[in-house]
Amino acid sequence: MPELPEVETTRRGIEPHLRGQRVERLVVRQPQLRWPVPTDLGALLEGCTIERVERRGKYLLVSFAHGTLLMHLGMSGSLRIVPLGQAVGRHDHIDIELSSGCALRLTDPRRFGSVLWQSGDVSAHPLLAQLGPEPLTDAFDGDYLFARSRGRSAAVKTFLMDSHIVVGVGNIYANEALFSAGIRPDRAAGRVSRARYAALADEVKRVLARSIKQGGTTLRDFVGSDGNPGYFRQQLNVYGRGGEGCQVCNTTLDEIRLGQRSTVYCRRCQR
Numbered sequence: 001m002p003e004l005p006e007v008e009t010t011r012r013g014i015e016p017h018l019r020g021q022r023v024e025r026l027v028v029r030q031p032q033l034r035w036p037v038p039t040d041l042g043a044l045l046e047g048c049t050i051e052r053v054e055r056r057g058k059y060l061l062v063s064f065a066h067g068t069l070l071m072h073l074g075m076s077g078s079l080r081i082v083p084l085g086q087a088v089g090r091h092d093h094i095d096i097e098l099s100s101g102c103a104l105r106l107t108d109p110r111r112f113g114s115v116l117w118q119s120g121d122v123s124a125h126p127l128l129a130q131l132g133p134e135p136l137t138d139a140f141d142g143d144y145l146f147a148r149s150r151g152r153s154a155a156v157k158t159f160l161m162d163s164h165i166v167v168g169v170g171n172i173y174a175n176e177a178l179f180s181a182g183i184r185p186d187r188a189a190g191r192v193s194r195a196r197y198a199a200l201a202d203e204v205k206r207v208l209a210r211s212i213k214q215g216g217t218t219l220r221d222f223v224g225s226d227g228n229p230g231y232f233r234q235q236l237n238v239y240g241r242g243g244e245g246c247q248v249c250n251t252t253l254d255e256i257r258l259g260q261r262s263t264v265y266c267r268r269c270q271r
Contacts, residue, residue, distance in 0.1 A: 074112030142198025
């Protein structure tokens with residue numbers, strides 16, 4: 001699944017091509033995504049100008065004067081800027097044709113992505129209203145994590161991946177941040193100290209920022225908006241490396257399941 005760095009990479013890739021452009025036509029070839037595409041979406045968008053493209057968690061927010069288009073890439077989705085008239089593939093479900101002579105094209109083989117509309121304040125949308133803070137902002141720090149974790153028996157990795165606590169820290173980056181902070185992923189969230197949460201918050205910020213800078217993690221179903229894969233996957237310390245040697249101490253990395261997700265850690269480096 002594209003995680004926050006992939007979504008932010010996509011936002012940065014498409015935003016210059018969308019900002020200030022008028023929507024000429026909406027083409028919906030497959031309306032049945034995770035949720036049905038609104039039947040009146042064409043009437044809402046056509047003839048209107050895109051003001052900006054933002055991100056909230058893993059949602060891309062394409063803003064107009066009268067509302068916001070919410071887009072989610074699901075498990076395998078991607079967005080491209082393509083010339084009008086470019087041949088359509090089997091999984092190319094939606095084109096937003098622009099006054100520039102290009103189109104924003106949503107490709108989604110598994111159809112778990114979404115394209116929705118919110119009039120007025122987009123933060124009031126049910127999918128966004130209960131989200132936690134963005135991890136790269138000042139609202140997310142060790143003191144915040146410590147306060148929210150008190151009394152919680154859930155594993156710290158599960159706690160960190162809860163979008164009500166903080167948005168966008170998916171499986172890959174939770175594994176990596178916990179390794180860098182030296183915290184076992186199965187330790188109870190309520191038993192992690194304030195000082196260790198400070199280290200964890202710093203590592204989450206560092207890992208995500210580095211991945212964004214390098215263009216996102218290379219995943220099987222995802223390439224960046226410029227058509228090139230990201231390069232962060234090569235530098236992962238633990239994710240996907242269960243049974244291999246730790247790059248710090250050479251101890252064999254353990255792999256367990258937490259919250260139905262594969263979790264890899266070093267029993268020597270993480271306590």
